[in-house]
Amino acid sequence: MATKRRKTAADRALAREVEKVTHVIWPGVLERYRPFLPVTSATPVVTLQEGNTPLIRSRALAEKLGPGIEVFFKCEGLNPTGSFKDRGMTVAVSKAKEAGAQAVICASTGNTSASAAAYAVQAGMKCVVLLPKGAIALGKLAQALMHGAQVLAVSGNFDDALELVREVSKTAPVTLVNSVNPHRLEGQKTAAFEVCDALGAAPDFHALPVGNAGNITANWRGYADYYRIGTIDRRPKMLGFQAAGAAPLVTGKRVDKPKTIATAIRIGNPANREGALQAVKESRGLIRAVTDKEILEAYQFMAAREGIFVEPASAASVAGVLKLAKKKFFKRGIRIVCTVTGHGLKDPERAVKMLRMPPTVPVNLAAVLKRMDL
Numbered sequence: 061m062a063t064k065r066r067k068t069a070a071d072r073a074l075a076r077e078v079e080k081v082t083h084v085i086w087p088g089v090l091e092r093y094r095p096f097l098p099v100t101s102a103t104p105v106v107t108l109q110e111g112n113t114p115l116i117r118s119r120a121l122a123e124k125l126g127p128g129i130e131v132f133f134k135c136e137g138l139n140p141t142g143s144f145k146d147r148g149m150t151v152a153v154s155k156a157k158e159a160g161a162q163a164v165i166c167a168s169t170g171n172t173s174a175s176a177a178a179y180a181v182q183a184g185m186k187c188v189v190l191l192p193k194g195a196i197a198l199g200k201l202a203q204a205l206m207h208g209a210q211v212l213a214v215s216g217n218f219d220d221a222l223e224l225v226r227e228v229s230k231t232a233p234v235t236l237v238n239s240v241n242p243h244r245l246e247g248q249k250t251a252a253f254e255v256c257d258a259l260g261a262a263p264d265f266h267a268l269p270v271g272n273a274g275n276i277t278a279n280w281r282g283y284a285d286y287y288r289i290g291t292i293d294r295r296p297k298m299l300g301f302q303a304a305g306a307a308p309l310v311t312g313k314r315v316d317k318p319k320t321i322a323t324a325i326r327i328g329n330p331a332n333r334e335g336a337l338q339a340v341k342e343s344r345g346l347i348r349a350v351t352d353k354e355i356l357e358a359y360q361f362m363a364a365r366e367g368i369f370v371e372p373a374s375a376a377s378v379a380g381v382l383k384l385a386k387k388k389f390f391k392r393g394i395r396i397v398c399t400v401t402g403h404g405l406k407d408p409e410r411a412v413k414m415l416r417m418p419p420t421v422p423v424n425l426a427a428v429l430k431r432m433d434l
């Protein structure tokens with residue numbers, strides 16, 4: 061039986077406050093930034109309400125960099141499937157559906173496959189993914205499988221898998237949704253829009269990890285759009301960071317056997333090489349390498365000192381900023397945005413491998429108090 065609610069004036073005021081925000085539902089990046097995207101009223105919207113990720117002000121890294129330097133993390137691991145790929149996937153899969161495709165395909169170091177698989181479910185499509193055998197984080201493999209994708213492990217690296225899916229999509233009735241699909245990059249540029257919307261301006265520097273080089277290309281495109289229409293009056297310098305064992309854009313040479321613990325960016329022949337180099341050149345930024353040791357230090361630093369758990373590849377942007385800061389690269393009075401691309405829970409094995417397992421204690425108060433280290 062319903063009981064009569066007795067509302068006080070304070071309750072009614074509170075209810076009005078709740079009312080103000082509960083009807084504002086974030087629609088996803090395709091609706092939010094529709095005029096900037098290659099969609100029409102005929103395009104079906106396939107979305108998991110991606111985007112609107114937090115831009116978190118750094119405490120620990122900013123402190124390390126010194127006074128007068130502001131740092132923000134664009135936390136892309138808070139997208140629906142745990143990485144920035146969702147921004148591009150909503151557009152790519154919506155366009156594939158509009159074109160009548162029944163299936164999508166991608167090669168992936170893990171995150172693209174998780175995202176493609178999830179959006180394919182939303183679209184009612186099949187999804188096939190080719191992964192480099194034994195070289196992707198367990199969480200990502202679990203996602204692709206749980207979303208019902210057909211997963212094939214290629215006994216080669218990511219670059220081999222990408223070449224294969226490019227061939228397959230030429231002959232089989234399936235749409236390629238890697239970042240060579242132009243719709244992917246269009247969607248991914250919305251991350252730069254969000255950064256500007258949140259800061260009210262562009263930052264001075266924008267640091268990103270670089271693998272297949274799509275994301276740095278896409279973010280630069282976002283800044284270019286806002287600059288062209290006058291929403292921002294200057295653009296940031298783009299700073300790209302590759303893992304030292306997989307740094308073809310730094311060395312200028314394709315890497316046949318890329319090596320790094322940051323499996324997401326273990327890529328030797330980036331498909332968006334030209335876009336990335338152009339972004340760096342036009343913005344007067346740079347692309348540098350960071351070692352696995354530097355990546356792992358930044359990975360741990362982010363979790364332990366900022367409270368933000370990212371996957372190893374994501375920490376490459378942080379490692380890069382730290383490395384440049386040591387060389388006094390940054391002056392006072394500047395703002396840096398670091399994109400952290402994927403969630404730490406994607407790769408729990410790496411975290412567990414790095415740390416000691418917890419000690420066991422009996423079910424006993426004294427024992428717990430004794431072992432506690434406060």
Ligand code: F0G
Pocket residue numbers: 143145167168169170171172173239269270271272273274275276324325371373374401402
């Ligand atoms: N960070 C993470 C977590 C990634 O998954 C990737 C790419 C990147 C950075 C690099 O971005 O390729 O646009 O330069 N992952 C792709 C994948 C290759 O298959 O999931 P990029």
